[in-house]
Amino acid sequence: MEKTSSPSTTSSKKHTLLENDIQVHQDRVDEVMAKVRRYKEANHFQIDQIEDKGRSLVAKYCQLEDPMTRRHTLLEDSLKLHGFLHEVADELGWVKEKEPLVSSRDIGSNLTTVQNLLKKHEVLEAELASHEARIDGVTSIAQELVSSGHFALARISESNQELLFAWTKVNELASQRSQMLHDSLAVQQYYLKVAEARSWMNDKKPMVSLEEYGKDEDTTQSLIKKHEAVALDIETFRTKIQELVSESQRLLSSITIDERSAIAEKQASVEASFHELEELAANRYHHLVEFKQFHQFERECDEVEVWIMERLSVANNEELGKDLEHVEILLKRFTDFMHDLMASEDRVLNISRLAESMVKANHTEASMIVEHEGAIRELWEELKEMTDARSMALAGAKEIHIFNKEAADTRSLIQEKDSTLSDDFGKDLASVQALQRKHEGYECYLAALEKKVRTLSQEANRLCSTYPHSADPTCEREEEVQQAWQSLLKRSTYRKGKLVQAEQLQHYLNSYRDLSSWIISMMAMMQYDELPQDVAGAEAMLANHTEQKSEIDAREDNFATFKALGEKLTANGHYASQEIMEKMKHIEEGYEQLLDTWERRQDDYQKALNYLIFMRDAEQAEMWIVSQEAFIGNEDVGDSLDAVEDLLKKQEDFEKTLAAQEEKFALLHRETLVEKMERMEKERLEREEEERKEERK
Numbered sequence: 054m055e056k057t058s059s060p061s062t063t064s065s066k067k068h069t070l071l072e073n074d075i076q077v078h079q080d081r082v083d084e085v086m087a088k089v090r091r092y093k094e095a096n097h098f099q100i101d102q103i104e105d106k107g108r109s110l111v112a113k114y115c116q117l118e119d120p121m122t123r124r125h126t127l128l129e130d131s132l133k134l135h136g137f138l139h140e141v142a143d144e145l146g147w148v149k150e151k152e153p154l155v156s157s158r159d160i161g162s163n164l165t166t167v168q169n170l171l172k173k174h175e176v177l178e179a180e181l182a183s184h185e186a187r188i189d190g191v192t193s194i195a196q197e198l199v200s201s202g203h204f205a206l207a208r209i210s211e212s213n214q215e216l217l218f219a220w221t222k223v224n225e226l227a228s229q230r231s232q233m234l235h236d237s238l239a240v241q242q243y244y245l246k247v248a249e250a251r252s253w254m255n256d257k258k259p260m261v262s263l264e265e266y267g268k269d270e271d272t273t274q275s276l277i278k279k280h281e282a283v284a285l286d287i288e289t290f291r292t293k294i295q296e297l298v299s300e301s302q303r304l305l306s307s308i309t310i311d312e313r314s315a316i317a318e319k320q321a322s323v324e325a326s327f328h329e330l331e332e333l334a335a336n337r338y339h340h341l342v343e344f345k346q347f348h349q350f351e352r353e354c355d356e357v358e359v360w361i362m363e364r365l366s367v368a369n370n371e372e373l374g375k376d377l378e379h380v381e382i383l384l385k386r387f388t389d390f391m392h393d394l395m396a397s398e399d400r401v402l403n404i405s406r407l408a409e410s411m412v413k414a415n416h417t418e419a420s421m422i423v424e425h426e427g428a429i430r431e432l433w434e435e436l437k438e439m440t441d442a443r444s445m446a447l448a449g450a451k452e453i454h455i456f457n458k459e460a461a462d463t464r465s466l467i468q469e470k471d472s473t474l475s476d477d478f479g480k481d482l483a484s485v486q487a488l489q490r491k492h493e494g495y496e497c498y499l500a501a502l503e504k505k506v507r508t509l510s511q512e513a514n515r516l517c518s519t520y521p522h523s524a525d526p527t528c529e530r531e532e533e534v535q536q537a538w539q540s541l542l543k544r545s546t547y548r549k550g551k552l553v554q555a556e557q558l559q560h561y562l563n564s565y566r567d568l569s570s571w572i573i574s575m576m577a578m579m580q581y582d583e584l585p586q587d588v589a590g591a592e593a594m595l596a597n598h599t600e601q602k603s604e605i606d607a608r609e610d611n612f613a614t615f616k617a618l619g620e621k622l623t624a625n626g627h628y629a630s631q632e633i634m635e636k637m638k639h640i641e642e643g644y645e646q647l648l649d650t651w652e653r654r655q656d657d658y659q660k661a662l663n664y665l666i667f668m669r670d671a672e673q674a675e676m677w678i679v680s681q682e683a684f685i686g687n688e689d690v691g692d693s694l695d696a697v698e699d700l701l702k703k704q705e706d707f708e709k710t711l712a713a714q715e716e717k718f719a720l721l722h723r724e725t726l727v728e729k730m731e732r733m734e735k736e737r738l739e740r741e742e743e744e745r746k747e748e749r750k
Contacts, residue, residue, distance in 0.1 A: 140191045141212045148219045155226040160237040171234045188220050236308035247319050254326050261333040266344045277341045284334045294327050343416050354425045357400050361432045368439035380450045401433045449520040460530040467537040474544050506538045558629050564615050565636045572643040579654050591662040
């Protein structure tokens with residue numbers, strides 16, 4: 054391929070020409086500076102401007118050197134960059150050419166094709182190995198450029214990484230394809246072994262699929278020996294199947310190609326074929342053995358049938374006995390018979406178990422086996438039914454006699470307990486509570502007796518349902534016991550209720566006595582002979598009277614409770630309701646009288662206190678007036694200005710004191726409690742008089 058000049062090469066040539074041009078202008082700059090020096094020597098009148106211009110020119114010329122050097126370096130680096138990128142592009146092109154070969158998914162469909170593909174891939178891997186040196190050379194150039202600090206450091210690294218990535222990828226793909234081809238080779242070798250195993254099993258299958266089991270025991274035994282030889286060959290072949298299992302598991306866990314489902318399917322198929330072969334062999338052997346057992350089964354059925362017929366004649370006996378003693382004798386004999394029967398039940402069960410096992414194994418004579426076993430089972434069930442019926446009949450006769458005796462005993466016991474109940478409910482709380490405790494013990498005994506009655510009733514129900522032919526007399530006896538028991542319960546409940554009412558009455562009477570006694574004591578405390586004579590005594594007596602009211606108020610709930618209890622007892626129909634109402638009325642009247650007495654006594658105490666306070670205040674006022682009479686009666690008007698002023702001051706103090714006492718004197722004119730009550734009574738009488746006059750009009 055012909056190479057064209059890169060932009061970097063063209064730029065480098067242009068820069069060389071520029072460097073030469075700058076070098077040529079060096080002489081012109083030197084010539085200008087020489088002229089500046091000559092003008093200076095000639096003392097030119099504009100020498101300062103000329104020197105400035107010369108220095109400016111030299112400075113600008115010197116400034117061209119650094120950019121020119123930098124551009125020269127950049128152009129050299131650019132030339133190296135484009136050379137490196139060209140090498141990378143060539144190598145990437147070669148790698149891309151090989152990538153389709155190593156990424157091919159063709160792994161062959163048979164053993165020969167896989168072997169050919171594997172040889173071609175080994176040649177490709179050798180070619181890749183020989184080309185690795187060129188890749189390393191390009192990578193070394195990239196490392197040198199990076200180490201030198203090239204201006205296109207990022208681009209160089211990116212291109213180098215792209216090349217390394219492509220190279221790594223093509224090697225990985227080559228490795229993967231190598232692994233896939235080796236896996237494909239192993240899979241095709243496994244498929245060949247599976248085909249050989251399937252061929253062997255197809256040869257053995259007809260031998261274990263025969264349905265000929267022999268017509269007699271000797272023929273069957275001969276067939277069993279031949280079958281055992283074939284079964285031994287099949288068991289030996291199991292090792293070959295296990296080897297295929299191990300190889301398939303190894304392939305499934307290691308291969309990278311998409312053959313796992315096919316391997317699993319073929320392995321499952323060959324295992325299923327082998328299991329089918331084993332099952333056919335096992336089934337044939339099982340049928341041969343069971344067919345041999347069939348003749349033994351028929352012989353056992355005949356023997357058991359004869360034995361059952363002999364026992365049926367005994368179970369058909371209908372004799373039930375004339376009395377309890379006779380029934381017990383028949384029961385003992387029949388119990389011995391049943392023990393002997395149950396001891397021999399295993400013979401029948403063995404036939405059923407043997408028939409069940411042969412039927413579950415799908416024996417060829419299953420219908421005949423079921424027929425024989427069913428006939429034996431029907432005979433046995435008939436024998437058991439007749440035996441159970443005979444046993445129940447004998448047991449029923451005995452149970453009915455026992456029930457009749459227990460019913461008579463229970464009824465006598467109930468009548469005995471009924472006669473012990475009395476009509477005494479006690480005269481006081483202690484005697485009532487004693488009778489209640491005695492009745493509780495009586496009820497405990499009844500609870501135990503109730504269990505016996507309930508058990509007897511349950512037994513009667515059971516006997517009536519179990520033995521319908523004897524239901525009428527049994528139910529009659531049970532009804533007699535129930536009537537006696539209900540009568541006893543009714544009387545016991547009645548007595549218990551009366552005792553509860555008696556206890557309530559005694560508690561109520563105790564409360565009545567307590568409240569009556571308290572009312573009497575409070576009334577006695579409020580009785581008095583004379584009123585107090587001073588204010589302190591009146592206040593103390595009034596305070597004591599107030600405490601008595603607090604005690605009365607504290608007892609208010611007791612009176613309310615007493616009344617509520619009385620009303621509840623009478624509302625519930627207590628047998629002593631009349632007496633309770635009398636006591637309740639007596640307590641209410643006493644309580645109202647107590648409150649009225651307290652109010653009257655409170656009024657007397659208040660009047661006495663009001664009177665005594667008035668008398669005390671009047672005496673104090675009179676004493677103060679007497680004490681001021683000397684000051685008022687003094688006729689001294691002073692004999693000097695100081696004396697007069699002193700008297701005026703005393704007069705002012707007196708007037709202030711007099712003004713302060715006016716409120717106390719005003720209180721003496723207030724209406725006393727007695728006066729107020731007299732006034733109110735007078736006003737009431739006047740209103741009543743006016744009302745009477747209005748009515749007469």
